[in-house]
Amino acid sequence: RSEHISAFSKGAGRGTDYLAYLRTFKKENPVYGAKQLPTEVQSAVNQTDGQMIIEVAIPISYIEKVQSNWKSVRLGIGYYDFDDNGENSTTHFWYPGWTESDDLPGSGMLFKE
DSSP states (O other): OHHHHHHHHHTTOOOOOOOOOEEEEEEESOOGGHHHHHHHHEEEEETTTEEEEEEEEEOHHHHHHTTTTEEEEEEEEEEEEEEEOOOOOOESSSSSSSEEEEEEEEEEEEEEO
């Protein structure tokens, strides 16, 4: 989507071209729907007491394919925090979800130099 539309969606949603990468901290089959992803995404997880760190690499070739002469991408990060019993969860977003009415214009925008 154009930069203006992407930055100012005001909760209108993700548009049609987006990559949803859903990764767990499980050792086996950690990515939901990995075979349905439009590109191979690599990730690494480091878990210590009370802390989880994840690194994700999306190929630049994928960004160039969906947005040829790209100048920016909008990155959204969220995670589910489950209670010890695994029943109750809370969803946390780096910025408000793009489908939410409290979406912040321009949040998560990364610009190519």
